[in-house]
Amino acid sequence: MSDPEKNACDMSDVNAAPPSPDAxxxxxxxxxTQASVTNSARLASETALSISYNGIxxxxxxxxxxxxxxxxxxxxxxxxxVSSVGEIYDITLTTGCDSHHAEVEISNRAFWxxxxxxxxxxxxxxxxxxxxxxxxxxxPPLTPLTPVxxxxxxxxxxxxxxxxEAQEVARSSGALHAALYVDAAGNIxxxxxxxxxxxxxxKLIGAMAAARINPESGFAxxxxxxxxxxxxxxxxxxxxxxxxxxxxxxxTVRWARHNxxxxxxxxxxxxxxxxxxx
Numbered sequence: 605m606s607d608p609e610k611n612a613c614d615m616s617d618v619n620a621a622p623p624s625p626d627a628x629x630x631x632x633x634x635x636x637t638q639a640s641v642t643n644s645a646r647l648a649s650e651t652a653l654s655i656s657y658n659g660i661x662x663x664x665x666x667x668x669x670x671x672x673x674x675x676x677x678x679x680x681x682x683x684x685x686v687s688s689v690g691e692i693y694d695i696t697l698t699t700g701c702d703s704h705h706a707e708v709e710i711s712n713r714a715f716w717x718x719x720x721x722x723x724x725x726x727x728x729x730x731x732x733x734x735x736x737x738x739x740x741x742x743x744p745p746l747t748p749l750t751p752v753x754x755x756x757x758x759x760x761x762x763x764x765x766x767x768x769e770a771q772e773v774a775r776s777s778g779a780l781h782a783a784l785y786v787d788a789a790g791n792i793x794x795x796x797x798x799x800x801x802x803x804x805x806x807k808l809i810g811a812m813a814a815a816r817i818n819p820e821s822g823f824a825x826x827x828x829x830x831x832x833x834x835x836x837x838x839x840x841x842x843x844x845x846x847x848x849x850x851x852x853x854x855x856t857v858r859w860a861r862h863n864x865x866x867x868x869x870x871x872x873x874x875x876x877x878x879x880x881x882x
Contacts (some may be wrong), residue, residue, distance in 0.1 A: 622670030622797055625649060625777035648779040650799055652703040657685065658715045659707075668773075668780065668798040669704065672697055675803060676706045677810030682837035684744075686714045689813040746836060749864040752820050752844040754881045759790035759823075760870060764849065767827060770795040783808035786847075787822040801828035802837070809841040820844040823866070830869070832856050839863045845881070852879060 625646035632641040654664045655676060662685075667675060676695050680686045694709040710718070767784060770792050774780040783804040785794040794815070796807035805826060812819060823845035826834060830848035835856050838846045845866035852860070852869060857879045860867035866881030 620670055622649060622668050622773045622780075625773065646777045648773070648777040648799055653706060654703070655679065655706045655708060657708050657710050657718055660719075662718070665800070665803065667800060667803050671796055671807045671811065672704060672706065674796060674807045674810035674814065675798075676708060677813055678806035678808065678837075678841070679810070680708065680710070681813060682806055682809055682840050684840055685718055686710055689810075743832075744836070746839045746859075746863050748862065749839060749842060749844060750820070751864045751881065752866065754845055754866040754868065754878055755786075755788075755790075755823050755847075757876060759786065760847070760868070760876045761790075763825070763847070763870060764872070766792055767795075767825065767849075771797060771827075773797050780804075781826070781828040783827075784825040785812055785817065785822060786825060793817075793822075801826065801831075802833060804828070805834055805837050809837065809843075812841070823847055823868075825849070830856055830867075832859060835859045835863075835865060835867070839865055847876075 625648055627644045627646050629642055629644045632643065634640065649669050650666055651669045652664060653667045653672065653675070655662050663679070673695055677689055677692060680692060681689065686692055691711040691714045692708060693711065696707040698705045767782065768775070770784060771780065771782050774782065774797055780797045780799060781801040781804045782795055782797045784792050784796075785808060787793050794808060794811050796804050796811060798804040798807060805824070808824060819842045821844075824838065824843050825847045827849050829850045830846070830852040832853070832855055835846070836859075843865070845868065846860070847868045847870055849870050852867060857867060860880035864881070867879045869877045869879060871877065
């Protein structure tokens with residue numbers, strides 16, 4: 605069995621893909637007529653990440669280690685802290701066994717705006733609007749997208765299987781969401797995994813920005829529940845089309861339509877459903 609403590613402390617490249625999950629032993633609970641069985645399973649990694657902007661602490665999130673620079677860029681963009689990745693001047697990442705810290709240097713304009721509208725975001729892997737102080741922060745006005753055509757149905761063919769193949773870490777541990785970028789030809793170009801569905805999308809947004817991918821080209825895919833916060837992140841990142849493996853809520857459809865976001869649900873056993881766009 606691998607040594608979880610050793611692996612957690614030996615992560616030398618926090619910008620690389622998530623590390624191979626650690627294995628932990630467990631005992632199967634059987635009835636009294638059967639002998640106990642000891643086995644092992646690999647479990648998803650998790651760490652605390654604190655983020656500071658120009659020396660002022662802003663957020664603490666529980667994330668999957670790996671691709672952390674992508675996450676910081678995407679988090680900054682999707683939470684409207686910066687208006688473009690060019691306003692991020694530097695990211696310094698420091699690591700520990702159970703926690704990581706990102707010191708982010710942003711432009712004076714972005715920092716001034718952040719101080720004027722500052723809110724503490726005590727984030728968790730399951731919550732996307734923790735720490736907001738007013739309903740206006742939970743339901744902020746967004747700048748609608750320029751409408752783009754939705755992808756052809758042929759590009760969505762066999763997408764669930766292709767996503768499973770792209771989720772390399774989840775195949776061994778489970779418990780991970782994924783956000784992916786599929787190009788205009790239908791090829792999966794980027795896959796980011798995390799215990800948090802919001803984190804996975806933030807990592808993808810950051811990776812797309814770093815790769816200078818036009819967010820109106822191709823489409824993004826999320827494997828998780830399609831909640832309002834993910835719609836807000838996609839619109840702020842100017843992503844033209846969002847495909848969800850889980851059904852959207854009524855509110856997410858209304859917000860997608862209002863902001864010209866193509867929203868597609870990909871059910872297990874029926875044709876893709878275009879709820880917004882087209």
